[in-house]
Amino acid sequence: MRTWLYLIHPPREDFIATITPDEAAIMGEQHSPYLARLLDEGTLILAGPTWGQPWNDGVAIVEAADEEAARAIMEADPAITSGLMVGELREMRVSYLRGRA
Template identity: 65%
Template sequence: MSEWIYFIHPPREHFVDTITEDEATIMQIHAEHLAELHQQGVLILAGPTFGAVNTGVAIIEAADEEAARELMMSDPAVTSGLMTPELRPMRVSFLRGVDD
């Protein structure tokens, strides 16, 4: 297994401050999806960034790039067309609470 980071880029600046009801519904489904991945042990961490650009960040474990891309592309924020995805390989080098 290897680690991957995926970003979901919002459709506009200040997305969190200007989110519509329909967008909020999609983001709730997105959060439920991430909670399920976390429960399955696939998701290492996830959350939004704040400020003018509210990019979402998720770090996942996957066997290879194809599996990581499938996970990213199954995210409801992506499948809905609301967010634009970006995938990069990464290595979790330091994680609080692990090997302390």
């Protein structure tokens, strides 16, 4: 398995501070359960939002056999399928991970 980072880019810089009820519903009722399912399946390594820069991007690190599979995981994320967020996929190597020798 290979490791992939996908970013979800919000529609505006201050997204977290200005999230609308409809956007919150997508993120809380669809996106979060999707990530929880990936975690339960063993696909998701970690995920969460970022703060402190102009854009409040979301980050997810997943394992997938190849780019096609990783892209399918990213593109199935309701934050992206809803049109709310734009995804960006990058392959990465986990070189250091706490608890792993």
